[in-house]
Amino acid sequence: MSPDQALPEPALLASPYDLTCENKECKRYGTVAQGARCPDCGLRNHLVLPPDEQAPWVPAAKASAGTRPAPVAPIGVGEMLSRTLFGGFWALVTLGLLIAALAGVSNGHAGALLGIPAAALTGLYSAYIFRGGRFRMIFW
Numbered sequence: 354m355s356p357d358q359a360l361p362e363p364a365l366l367a368s369p370y371d372l373t374c375e376n377k378e379c380k381r382y383g384t385v386a387q388g389a390r391c392p393d394c395g396l397r398n399h400l401v402l403p404p405d406e407q408a409p410w411v412p413a414a415k416a417s418a419g420t421r422p423a424p425v426a427p428i429g430v431g432e433m434l435s436r437t438l439f440g441g442f443w444a445l446v447t448l449g450l451l452i453a454a455l456a457g458v459s460n461g462h463a464g465a466l467l468g469i470p471a472a473a474l475t476g477l478y479s480a481y482i483f484r485g486g487r488f489r490m491i492f493w
């Protein structure tokens with residue numbers, strides 16, 4: 354099929370709410386398409402939007418790109434302090450439980466072994482807080 358061969362059907366320019374092929378390499382680019390995929394290039398057809406509805410998110414994305422480079426919300430100082438306080442507290446509890454368990458076992462207290470699963474739990478909880486977990490508690 355040579356490129357200058359006439360189209361078998363007249364190519365209608367796509368108007369709003371028509372489906373069109375968005376492949377710029379394709380000879381059906383910008384013309385009315387039928388079905389989910391372009392019969393020529395096999396790429397997915399797209400719905401043509403009226404000019405006033407076209408990509409309303411583009412100006413917003415451009416505006417925020419300069420001011421806020423990170424896609425995730427930045428962590429505030431209070432949040433960092435809270436994570437350090439709560440996460441650090443449970444990390445210390447974990448360490449204390451491990452030391453107590455090892456000291457207890459080395460002194461012949463087999464029951465001190467229970468401190469190891471407890472330390473594992475507090476360690477997991479500490480990691481959960483550092484990753485930003487919402488449920489935080491502390492004791493003294």
Ligand SMILES: [Zn+2]
Nearest residue numbers: 374379391394
């Ligand atoms: Zn196409």
